[in-house]
Structure formats: C-alpha cells, structure tokens
Amino acid sequence: MSAAVKICGLSEPESIRAAAEAGARYIGFVFFAKSPRAVTPERAAELAEVVPVGVARVGLFVNPEDALLTEVLAQVPLDIIQLHGTESPARVAEVRALTGLPVMKAVGVAGREDLDQLWDYGLVADLLLVDAKPAPDADLPGGNGLAFDWRLLVGRRWLKPWLLAGGLTPDNVAEAIRLTGAQGVDVSSGVESAPGVKDLGKIRAFVAAAQS
Numbered sequence: 001m002s003a004a005v006k007i008c009g010l011s012e013p014e015s016i017r018a019a020a021e022a023g024a025r026y027i028g029f030v031f032f033a034k035s036p037r038a039v040t041p042e043r044a045a046e047l048a049e050v051v052p053v054g055v056a057r058v059g060l061f062v063n064p065e066d067a068l069l070t071e072v073l074a075q076v077p078l079d080i081i082q083l084h085g086t087e088s089p090a091r092v093a094e095v096r097a098l099t100g101l102p103v104m105k106a107v108g109v110a111g112r113e114d115l116d117q118l119w120d121y122g123l124v125a126d127l128l129l130v131d132a133k134p135a136p137d138a139d140l141p142g143g144n145g146l147a148f149d150w151r152l153l154v155g156r157r158w159l160k161p162w163l164l165a166g167g168l169t170p171d172n173v174a175e176a177i178r179l180t181g182a183q184g185v186d187v188s189s190g191v192e193s194a195p196g197v198k199d200l201g202k203i204r205a206f207v208a209a210a211q212s
C-alpha cells in the first residue's frame with residue numbers, strides 16, 4: 001500500500017486543489033501566528049470549502065489554549081487536530097475530549113532517547129507524527145526543513161499509525177519511506193519556493209514520489 005501524504009501549510013485554493021488532485025490524503029492549515037504559513041480562522045474557513053470530500057482537513061496547533069481550539073472549530077470544519085508543541089500525553093487526551101476530534105501528536109526526534117515518548121503518546125493520540133527535533137533556538141517547532149537520521153526508526157513499531165516528517169522533499173521522500181517503512185509522510189517547506197509559498201510542481205512531484 002502506498003504511503004498517505006499530508007501537505008501542510010496551505011494558504012491558497014490552487015495549492016489545495018493541486019495537492020488533492022495529485023492524491024494527498026491530508027491537507028494542513030497552520031494556526032500558529034509565528035509561522036509564515038499561518039492562516040486566520042476566517043481564511044481557513046474559506047480554504048476548507050475547497051478541500052474535496054475524502055481528503056482530511058488537519059488543523060496544526062502549538063500548545064493551544066482551549067479558547068483558541070474552540071474559536072477555530074466554531075468557524076473551520078476540521079477533521080483532525082495536529083499538536084506540534086510540548087503538549088503532554090494528558091493534554092493530548094484533554095484536547096481529544098474537548099474537540100471530539102482525532103489528535104495527531106508530533107514528536108521531535110534527534111536521537112534514540114527521543115523515541116520512547118512515542119510509546120506514551122501512542123496510548124492517547126490517534127496518529128503519531130515523527131518529526132525532526134528543532135534546534136533549541138529555532139523560531140518554529142516544525143516546518144524548518146530539517147531532517148533527522150531515519151535509520152533510528154528502522155524496525156520500530158508504535159501503538160498507532162504514524163507519519164514521517166522533517167526535511168522531506170520530492171527527491172528524498174521515496175528513500176525515506178523505503179528505509180523507515182513509514183505509513184505516511186508530511187511535508188511543508190520541501191514543497192515551497194520560499195517560506196510560506198507553495199510550489200504546485202513540487203507538490204505534484206512530492207505526492208508522485210511518495211506513492212511510487
């Protein structure tokens with residue numbers, strides 16, 4: 001079975017259409033003000049209408065307060081909540097209960113010692129996202145185009161389905177899937193021409209390579 005693809009940080013209808021037509025299974029909207037890919041709830045509500053049935057609308061949040069989740073969900077029909085901050089397993093369970101939606105929890109990996117928490121999060125999250133751990137002084141906790149040593153994941157299994165992220169591009173995604181056995185992949189900066197500017201050709205090439 002080919003890997004499920006998530007294209008994250010979409011802010012234009014054209015890039016949503018290109019991703020969906022190419023075969024992406026998840027479309028990500030970023031609700032984190034510091035990101036160059038951030039969208040307002042109003043804009044996300046417009047964009048959500050462009051997403052075809054069968055493609056999941058994922059809302060990306062970083063350590064969100066309940067009020068932000070409630071505000072966004074009052075306007076945007078999301079299917080999945082992505083938590084990309086330092087949310088604890090208990091907070092993941094709270095967000096699930098508050099929103100009534102499946103939660104995908106991102107975990108940053110730099111070394112073997114980071115992998116154990118994926119077991120803990122697998123007990124409470126619906127999906128896991130294995131991303132590169134950002135540098136301590138990074139402005140963003142993800143979306144940095146930073147990869148990690150994929151060999152760390154060889155032979156690893158967790159309790160929930162998982163996606164691989166971090167520095168993936170049309171050129172390296174097939175090898176990343178082959179090496180890790182990832183069930184899905186998530187990309188943001190690897191399909192851009194500049195931070196926050198999606199490149200339709202790169203989106204199509206990424207999905208094709210991931211599914212090859």
Ligand SMILES: O=C(O)c1ccccc1N[C@@H]1O[C@H](COP(=O)(O)O)[C@@H](O)[C@H]1O
Pocket residue numbers: 008009028030032035036037060062084129131140141142143144145146165166167168186187188189190
């Ligand atoms: O994309 C962002 O701007 C972003 C901001 C804050 C947290 C996560 C973010 N993106 C996620 O980061 C990973 C990897 O991105 P990249 O392909 O290395 O650029 C991916 O899961 C995005 O969903």
